[in-house]
Amino acid sequence: MGSVAYNLLLCLACFLIVTPYVEARFVVEMNSLSVTSPEDLKGTYTSAIGNFGVPDYGGTLAGTVAYSKDNSAACSEFGSTDKFKSKLGGLPTIVVVDRGDCYFALKVWNAQKAGAAAVLVADDRDEPLITMDSPTEDTAAADYLENITIPSALIEKSLGDKLKTTVGDGKVVSLKLDWRESVPHPDERVEYEFWTNSNDECGPKCQAQIEFVKSFKGAAQILEKGGYTLFTPHYITWYCPEAFITSRQCKSQCINQGRYCAPDPEQDFDQGYDGKDVVLENLREICVHKVANETLARPWLWWDYVTDFQIRCPMSAKKYNQECAEEVISSLGLDAKKIRECMGDSETDSENKILKGEQEAQIGQGSRGDVTMLPTLIVNNVQYRGKLDRGAVLKAICSGFEEKTEPPVCLSPEMETNECLTNNGGCWEDVKANITACKDTFRGRVCECPLVNGVQFQGDGYTSCEANGQGRCKIHNGGCWQETKDSKTFSACSDSKATGCECPAGFKGDGVSKCEDIDECQSKTACQCSECNCKNTWGSYDCECSGDLLYIRENDVCISKKGGTARVGWVVSMIVLLGIALVAAGGYLVYKYRLRSYMDSEIRAIMAQYMPLDSQNEVHHHLNEET
Known part of the structure; x- marks a missing residue:
């Protein structure tokens, strides 16, 4: 008992x-499997996620199918660590193995050691899919279970047979495993x-x-x-x-x-x-x-x-x-x-x-x-x-x-998918400034214009990203033209403008790829006086007057440094200043007079309320009678 x-x-x-x-009710968790080539196998199928290894939840894995007739059940090692390793620039290898003869986990472990990126176990019977579990009674399994780092899934016998036959005929089979909707x-x-x-x-x-x-x-x-x-x-x-x-x-x-x-x-x-x-x-x-x-x-x-x-x-x-x-x-x-x-x-x-x-x-x-x-x-x-x-x-x-x-x-970095390492993930990139819109996430790469040193780039993330707002000119000059010449630096970027590039005064161009110096002397926009001689400089110009004349840039005029013309000019200037002073003094006297008159009248009005004047006696007497 x-x-x-x-x-x-x-x-x-x-x-x-x-x-x-x-x-008790046990649910088999599924992920999607899509065959993309050849044409006669194209379609979407289901597969049962293995209860060991690392399923790529939230992500996808595209690869080509491999099948080894010599070790079809994968119950023994494949003898080469790179048998299924993808070639440089090629897609990962997804290995199909047969069910039976040994534990599911051992099959996956042997395929992983041979370079497989994922394993599909083809069922050997026509039945609903089950969940491949890790062995519990095999003590030796503990030595490799924790080291399985690839995903695996069980597929139906009919699909397994088609994949094995097609690969055996020498055709390339491409498929994608998709876990994005598994959770x-x-x-x-x-x-x-x-x-x-x-x-x-x-x-x-x-x-x-x-x-x-x-x-x-x-x-x-x-x-x-x-x-x-x-x-x-x-x-x-x-x-x-x-x-x-x-x-x-x-x-x-x-x-x-x-x-x-x-x-x-x-x-x-x-x-x-x-x-x-x-x-x-x-x-x-x-x-x-x-x-x-x-x-x-x-x-x-x-x-x-x-x-x-x-x-x-x-x-x-x-x-x-x-x-x-x-x-x-x-x-x-x-x-x-x-x-x-x-x-x-x-x-x-x-x-x-x-x-x-x-x-x-x-x-x-x-x-x-x-x-x-x-x-x-x-x-x-x-x-x-x-x-x-x-x-x-x-x-x-x-x-x-x-x-x-x-x-x-x-x-975080440990969750990255590293898709940005290949062709920058197809996203926008500024190679000179080492700035990219590509960001790896656990779901795959996304193309989003970045935030760099407090400056937010804006755009579609695929073809363009532009720095915006204050500080944008500090980051690769806001993507605008900039050049130093003759110890002078000019830029088409301005923090006063949130976006865009504009050539500075003295230059013309698109502001992005180039800004060319404007020759003010040729365009007749400077030094137009008859005594002037124009000399173009980078980004500006210099104007000289003939003889002993002095050039005044604001008025575009030449005046004498000394002599009658200069004295007349000073006399006129003094007269004008004296006139301004006299007007100001006269205005001040008028102001003082009016202010004094106003104050006198105000004082009289106030005193009249408390100390009646002789001229007001009659009025006050009349008011008292009325009261």
Whole structure:
């Protein structure tokens, strides 16, 4: 009886038991595959994303198809590290391999080592597509699973047969894998969930979860603090069949009278930690997230707690317990009492509201399937496929934002696609100033006029970009003409004008490619007086008068430096100045006289109110009678 119960509880980890009447539903996540040549194969097909490697979420991959008859299943190495490596200037190679004889992941690993950019596994039977998963019972797989960095997908047998036949006939097959719609991206916020486990003694998968949380914590907190994402941690729990609730096995692995259970960490009921210890820590971590959000508005503290708990309270050090957990909680400024209240009583024969909600959340919502494995990442209600790698997961989350609303972390150098390295991505470029409109993003390159040193370039990004606003002339002179000659520098760029180029005074031209000096002497626009001699200079002119005459540029006239003409000029000038002075003096006297008269009349009026004059007696007497 005990042995039967033990095996039954171990088997609970093989399938999800949420409620007795719900049938588990697994959804196969797809990406699009388009054959672009030859003509008879053109069309769009579906493929099932592999649950390992790095799917190119939000992006595309175009390449040519290769197939090796000698190692069609790719269960052994291809013997050459460049067998499928693309030639210089050529498209990447997408390798088709046959299903069967070995693990999916091993096929992809062998093809990757031979230079493949992606792998398509052709099904060997006519059936609905399945998700290729990583092997769990093969310990040797742990040595290469983490090193698979290319995407893979399962394709239908009919498509696989056509691709292999066409390549075998010596024809070039070109296709494109497209993951842009694999994750919905309806708005400016991404909602994602991470289904995990606090158990740190379950082998490679547990270790992978621990390493992922550590590496992804920074990016997750940046996204959450900026309001770009809404993150929710989740934990899978099982329940104990009613017939075994009172058994030793259920009591050691479950809380709340068999309602919430987890497998024994060591699969040994006589030593180490029990499954119920894992359930309690799972519950505590949910409450850390809940309390941190409700009391401090800092839900991202979950990442700090989980990371610190894994470091400070591991099972191997016998510190996986409440005491160590609450030390971590206190160090983060959280209220341990509130978290205990959130967790509730694990001994009562009643539902736990938090864990009941977790069991209900395991059931698929809408297009999302049930959560049936750990770890599972869900982005915008779609299950992520691929390994738990910081860059790969960040790429998947970033693909969930509406285009052009991605936060800066999604546009960081590590997310670049390097499309700008080839022909500048077809975007505008100023080679002399080393300025380009090409920008690599995780979705591919975009052509957007750049912001350089505070100056915004404007244009379509493909054929033109012009600097605008203040400071534009400091950046490659605003794209305008500029030249230095005879120690003089002239420019067609002016900060007083937001856009455009205009040749300065003394020059003519388009202002962009050239500005030519205007010969004012030839155009008869200067030095027109009869005594003048004109000499053209770069950007201007000089005018000289014959004899001892002096040239006045403002009036374009020559006058004598000395002599009668000069004296007459000075006399006239003095007379004019004297006349101006006399007029000013006369005006001042008139002003003073009028001002004095005005002030006298005002003073008299004021005094009349308090000291009546003789001439006013009669008037005042008459007024008094009226009163």
